[in-house]
Amino acid sequence: MVKVLIVYASDHGGTEKMAQAVAEGVKLVPECEAELKRADQATIQDLLSSDALLVGSPVHMGSIDWRIKKFIDTVCSGAWMQDKMIGKVGAVFASGAGYGNGGGGCELTMLALLNNIAELGMLIVPLPKNTPGYQAAGLQWGPYGRAHAEDLSPKGLSEEQLISSRNHGKNVATVAKALKGIQVFA
Amino acid sequence: MVKVLIVYASDHGGTEKMAQAVAEGVKLVPECEAELKRADQATIQDLLSSDALLVGSPVHMGSIDWRIKKFIDTVCSGAWMQDKMIGKVGAVFASGAGYGNGGGGCELTMLALLNNIAELGMLIVPLPKNTPGYQAAGLQWGPYGRAHAEDLSPKGLSEEQLISSRNHGKNVATVAKALKGIQVFA
Amino acid sequence: MVKVLIVYASDHGGTEKMAQAVAEGVKLVPECEAELKRADQATIQDLLSSDALLVGSPVHMGSIDWRIKKFIDTVCSGAWMQDKMIGKVGAVFASGAGYGNGGGGCELTMLALLNNIAELGMLIVPLPKNTPGYQAAGLQWGPYGRAHAEDLSPKGLSEEQLISSRNHGKNVATVAKALKGIQVFA
Amino acid sequence: MVKVLIVYASDHGGTEKMAQAVAEGVKLVPECEAELKRADQATIQDLLSSDALLVGSPVHMGSIDWRIKKFIDTVCSGAWMQDKMIGKVGAVFASGAGYGNGGGGCELTMLALLNNIAELGMLIVPLPKNTPGYQAAGLQWGPYGRAHAEDLSPKGLSEEQLISSRNHGKNVATVAKALKGIQVFA
Numbered sequence: 172m173v174k175v176l177i178v179y180a181s182d183h184g185g186t187e188k189m190a191q192a193v194a195e196g197v198k199l200v201p202e203c204e205a206e207l208k209r210a211d212q213a214t215i216q217d218l219l220s221s222d223a224l225l226v227g228s229p230v231h232m233g234s235i236d237w238r239i240k241k242f243i244d245t246v247c248s249g250a251w252m253q254d255k256m257i258g259k260v261g262a263v264f265a266s267g268a269g270y271g272n273g274g275g276g277c278e279l280t281m282l283a284l285l286n287n288i289a290e291l292g293m294l295i296v297p298l299p300k301n302t303p304g305y306q307a308a309g310l311q312w313g314p315y316g317r318a319h320a321e322d323l324s325p326k327g328l329s330e331e332q333l334i335s336s337r338n339h340g341k342n343v344a345t346v347a348k349a350l351k352g353i354q355v356f357a
Numbered sequence: 358m359v360k361v362l363i364v365y366a367s368d369h370g371g372t373e374k375m376a377q378a379v380a381e382g383v384k385l386v387p388e389c390e391a392e393l394k395r396a397d398q399a400t401i402q403d404l405l406s407s408d409a410l411l412v413g414s415p416v417h418m419g420s421i422d423w424r425i426k427k428f429i430d431t432v433c434s435g436a437w438m439q440d441k442m443i444g445k446v447g448a449v450f451a452s453g454a455g456y457g458n459g460g461g462g463c464e465l466t467m468l469a470l471l472n473n474i475a476e477l478g479m480l481i482v483p484l485p486k487n488t489p490g491y492q493a494a495g496l497q498w499g500p501y502g503r504a505h506a507e508d509l510s511p512k513g514l515s516e517e518q519l520i521s522s523r524n525h526g527k528n529v530a531t532v533a534k535a536l537k538g539i540q541v542f543a
Numbered sequence: 544m545v546k547v548l549i550v551y552a553s554d555h556g557g558t559e560k561m562a563q564a565v566a567e568g569v570k571l572v573p574e575c576e577a578e579l580k581r582a583d584q585a586t587i588q589d590l591l592s593s594d595a596l597l598v599g600s601p602v603h604m605g606s607i608d609w610r611i612k613k614f615i616d617t618v619c620s621g622a623w624m625q626d627k628m629i630g631k632v633g634a635v636f637a638s639g640a641g642y643g644n645g646g647g648g649c650e651l652t653m654l655a656l657l658n659n660i661a662e663l664g665m666l667i668v669p670l671p672k673n674t675p676g677y678q679a680a681g682l683q684w685g686p687y688g689r690a691h692a693e694d695l696s697p698k699g700l701s702e703e704q705l706i707s708s709r710n711h712g713k714n715v716a717t718v719a720k721a722l723k724g725i726q727v728f729a
Numbered sequence: 730m731v732k733v734l735i736v737y738a739s740d741h742g743g744t745e746k747m748a749q750a751v752a753e754g755v756k757l758v759p760e761c762e763a764e765l766k767r768a769d770q771a772t773i774q775d776l777l778s779s780d781a782l783l784v785g786s787p788v789h790m791g792s793i794d795w796r797i798k799k800f801i802d803t804v805c806s807g808a809w810m811q812d813k814m815i816g817k818v819g820a821v822f823a824s825g826a827g828y829g830n831g832g833g834g835c836e837l838t839m840l841a842l843l844n845n846i847a848e849l850g851m852l853i854v855p856l857p858k859n860t861p862g863y864q865a866a867g868l869q870w871g872p873y874g875r876a877h878a879e880d881l882s883p884k885g886l887s888e889e890q891l892i893s894s895r896n897h898g899k900n901v902a903t904v905a906k907a908l909k910g911i912q913v914f915a
Contacts, residue, residue, distance in 0.1 A: 232620055233497060233658030237612035244603045251604065257857040270486065272503055273496030274460025279651075279658050282465075282840065286605030286651050289869040292857030294904065299815040299850030299914055300456065306508065310459030311419060311847040317458055322492065346852065346913045353907045356857055356900050417802045418809065419844030426795035434790055443671040465837075465844050468654065472791030472837050475683040478671030480718065485629040485664030485728055497661040528728050532666065535725045541718045542671055605869060642858065644875055645868030646832025651840075672828065678880065682831030683791060689830055694864065 173203045173348045175340070176221035179228065180210045180238040185266035185318040185328050186227050192333040193225055193264065193314075196340025203344040210242040218250045223260040223347035224293065225340070226284050230267030233276030235283050243287045250291060257292035258355045260347040261285075262313055264336060266328065269317035274310070281312040294355065296343050304334025314339050359389045359534045361526070362407035365414070366396045366424040371452035371504040371514050372413050378519040379411055379450065379500075382526025389530040396428040404436045409446040409533035410479065411526070412470050416453030419462030421469050429473045436477065443478035444541045446533040447471075448499055450522060452514065455503035460496070467498040480541065482529050490520025500525050545575045545720045547712070548593035551600070552582045552610040557638035557690040557700050558599050564705040565597055565636065565686075568712025575716040582614040590622045595632040595719035596665065597712070598656050602639030605648030607655050615659045622663065629664035630727045632719040633657075634685055636708060638700065641689035646682070653684040666727065668715050676706025686711050731761045731906045733898070734779035737786070738768045738796040743824035743876040743886050744785050750891040751783055751822065751872075754898025761902040768800040776808045781818040781905035782851065783898070784842050788825030791834030793841050801845045808849060815850035816913045818905040819843075820871055822894060824886065827875035832868070839870040852913065854901050862892025872897050 175197045181187035194205035208217055218224065226243075228235040250256050263284035269275040288295055298305060298313050307329070308316050314335040316328045361383045367373035380391035394403055404410065412429075414421040421429075436442050449470035455461045474481055484491060484499050493515070494502050500521040502514045547569045553559035566577035580589055590596065598615075600607040607615075622628050635656040641647045660667055670677060670685050679701070680688050686707040688700045733755045739745035752763035766775055776782065784801075786793040808814050821842035827833045846853055856863060856871050865887070866874050872893040874886045 231612075231616045232623065232662050234607070234612065234615070234655040237609050237616045240603075240606065240609035240612040243606070244609045248604055251858070254857070254859045257859065269458070271491050271495035271497075271501070272455070272493065273463050273501035276464065276497065276658055276662065277459050278462065278464035279468075279654060282651060283606040283655055286648055286869065289853075289855040290604050290648065290858070292855060292859070292869075295847075295853035295855065297847040297850060297853065299812070300809070300848070301812045301815060301850070302914070305457050307458065309457035311457075311462065311844065311850075315457070315459035342914050349911045349913055350907060355904045355907055356860070417798075418806055418848050420798065420801070420841040421792070423795050423798035423802045426789075426792065426798040429792070430789045430795045437672070437790065440671070440673045443673060462844055462848065465840060468837060469792040469841055472683065472834055475667075475669040476672070476790050476834065478669060478673070478683075481667035481669065483661040483664060483667065485626070486623075486662070487626045487629060487664070488728070497658065497664075532727045535722060535727055539721045541721055542674070542714050641830070643863050643867035643869075643873070644827070644865065645835050645873035648836065648869065649831050650834065650836035654837075677829050679830065681829035683829075683834065687829070687831035 173351055174221045175205050175223040175344050176217050177205055177207050177225045178210055178213045180236040182229050185316055186229050188328050189264050189266055189316050189336045190227050192336035193340035196337035197344040199341050200344040203348060210238045213242055213246060215246050215249045219255055222351060223343050225262050225343055227264040228284060230265055230275060230277050230280045233279055235280050247287055259293045260343060261288035261293035262296040262343045264314045266316035266318055268319040268323055270323050277315045296346050298339055302335055302338045304338055308332040309335045359537055360407045361391050361409040361530050362403050363391055363393050363411045364396055364399045364428060366422040368415050371502055372415050374514050375450050375452055375502050375522045376413050378522035379526035382523035383530040385527050386530040386534060389534055396424045399428055399432060401432055401435050405441055408537060409529050411448050411529055413450040414470060416451055416461060416463050416466045420466050433473055445479045446529060447474035447479035448482040448529045450500045452502035452504055454505040454509055456509050463501045482532050484525055488521055488524045490524055494518040494521045545723055546593045547577050547595040547716050548589050549577060549579050549597045550582055550585045552608040554601050557688055558601050560700050561636050561638055561688050561708045562599050564708035565712035568709035569716040571713050572716040572720060575720055582610045585614055585618060587618050587621045591627055594723060595715050597634050597715055599636040600656060602637055602647060602649050602652045606652050619659055631665045632668060632715060633660035633665035634668040634715045636686045638688035638690055640691040640695055642695050649687045668718050670711055674707055674710045676710055680704040680707045731909055732779045733763050733781040733902050734775050735763060735765050735783045736768055736771045736800060738794040740787050743874055744787050746886050747822050747824055747874050747894045748785050750894035751898035754895035755902040757899050758902040758906060761906060768796045771800055771804060773804050773807050777813055780909060781901050783820050783901055785822040786842060788823055788833060788835050788838045792838050805845055817851045818901060819846035819851035820854040820901045822872045824874035824876055826877040826881055828881050835873045854904050856897055860893055860896045862896055866890040866893045
């Protein structure tokens with residue numbers, strides 16, 4: 172089996188819904204399983220036993236949620252010290268209010284998540300623009316769920332917005348399966 | 358007089374419209390004048406004689422237009438070598454198709470523009486979230502004009518979207534005027 | 544008096560040393576005072592009563608320390624909601640091991656710090672390249688203290704490296720003093 | 730054969746040396762060939778016929794060289810429109826003066842290069858920290874060659890600094906070979 176670990180934090184349920192959709196996508200790929208963990212529950216054992224890692228965060232003040240950052244600083248850094256994730260597969264997703272029609276800081280948020288993935292030495296899976304669902308909720312770095320209307324009133328994530336998350340999970344599982352057992356970094 | 362230089366590139370007229378709105382905003386501030394230049398026309402003399410610099414670019418493949426980059430590499434770098442812009446005032450804006458509802462790379466585009474401003478040693482004026490027009494076309498780094506619909510069909514910039522650009526120009530002129538003649542970096 | 548608030552987190556004392564040097568620089572400017580707070584001690588009252596805000600962080604996995612992020616998410620966001628920091632002055636600094644001679648993620652770390660400053664609507668003070676101390680410890684976004692040698696052995700921050708921090712504090716205080724009482728955003 | 734295309738621009742020969750070292754690394758992998766092209770010579774045919782793409786740029790004012798950006802805007806964008814690079818393998822490298830010991834803008838430069846790779850829908854190969862040569866010239870996003878001393882006097886790239894580039898090329902070729910013929914995005 173190929174194991175895909177999905178770590179997330181959520182305030183009002185938006186990022187959690189995306190995480191669940193990512194997990195559904197993973198399970199569409201034969202021989203792939205998804206493990207969902209809240210950031211305060213994920214351990215270094217979860218990382219070490221996984222073939223791929225997806226991290227999702229709400230956007231807060233233009234960067235990742237502090238609970239995700241605590242997971243990165245206190246759990247991921249241990250795996251980084253030991254070079255244990257090198258050559259595995261990684262990807263990210265985010266949700267936010269998105270006030271202003273310019274993404275509201277979601278790009279730098281995804282890059283802060285990806286910086287952890289890159290530091291760990293993992294191959295990064297982007298979100299190709301032809302991915303189903305990209306139009307409603309996509310950025311080149313990963314799915315972005317915008318949970319509020321233009322006037323900042325909460326509207327939640329629609330089914331249509333979750334499609335890109337599902338496909339992102341499927342993509343990551345497909346790549347991890349293709350590379351399973353292959354040493355990509357000599 | 359306080360002189361605000363506005364340098365831009367444009368493909369289909371979107372960024373140019375924003376540049377003109379920025380210029381209108383500058384002129385709302387007494388004793389402030391705006392000078393509009395296309396990127397291939399702006400000279401180092403334009404930079405040296407200005408009190409503030411606004412640079413605007415279309416988003417192409419998640420970063421700035423190559424004509425803007427040529428202006429930065431071949432004109433701004435000369436002013437950088439001589440420390441001639443230090444303590445002046447700078448800001449940015451961008452327009453793009455915005456496919457995917459996540460900004461389409463506009464944040465990294467604005468940061469590439471701002472990196473030039475920071476390297477020049479200029480004070481950076483962001484776009485406060487209470488700025489009129491922010492809701493329709495705003496990111497914390499500056500106005501972002503999204504010129505296409507969700508399905509990527511061109512729709513152009515609306516009057517409503519140009520309001521944040523006008524206010525951005527006014528803000529930059531106000532800051533430049535307040536700091537005129539004051540040596541902020543000893 | 545012009546009050547400059549300096550908020551930081553520190554693991555081995557590097558960022559704390561930089562914060563103290565920043566505070567020394569602030570005090571070199573007549574009528575300016577510095578207040579130093581660890582991230583877990585800073586309150587929204589500290590923010591509201593300040594004229595300028597400097598935030599400093601160690602670099603962890605290419606982004607800010609989670610304690611700084613907690614301060615941003617739980618304290619700064621309250622001031623953001625109320626538009627209370629708009630038009631004040633902000634700046635950042637960071638320290639890190641710097642393995643690999645490419646900054647080790649310090650640039651994205653500073654940008655995550657600056658994203659908070661921009662969201663708050665504050666004017667951003669960069670670090671001009673002619674600032675004394677820039678050569679030993681400077682990036683265009685702010686001072687960067689590299690506390691380890693090439694082989695990652697800890698060597699601490701030298702006096703020479705702290706000079707840019709001192710000047711950064713002085714610059715921020717000078718700008719805040721010049722703008723005190725002036726409404727820069729109409 | 731697996732074909733790895735390497736596109737670069739160079740001012741004083743630093744990035745060109747890195748590009749050649751990347752090509753040497755590619756050729757160390759059996760059945761892999763490297764094609765080196767200057768940015769103004771690379772065509773869309775070069776892109777379409779390649780299995781992997783590496784783009785390298787000097788750092789100018791904290792972002793990519795305008796000639797590289799012209800290649801991205803005028804050549805890569807065509808492949809992007811047609812979804813022709815999705816599922817291929819991509820990576821980046823950069824060289825710069827590096828004044829100030831904080832990378833001098835190389836991280837945002839690499840991210841501007843990577844934004845193009847991500848927009849094209851390509852898998853991203855980072856530079857794992859255990860890569861030989863990382864210590865002398867490595868950032869998590871790719872090799873970074875610092876060609877000047879602390880006082881900005883040019884010193885060129887040493888043999889030691891080129892090792893990470895050689896290994897980066899080898900890594901990219903290895904990944905591209907492992908994925909050749911596998912459809913990673915459904």
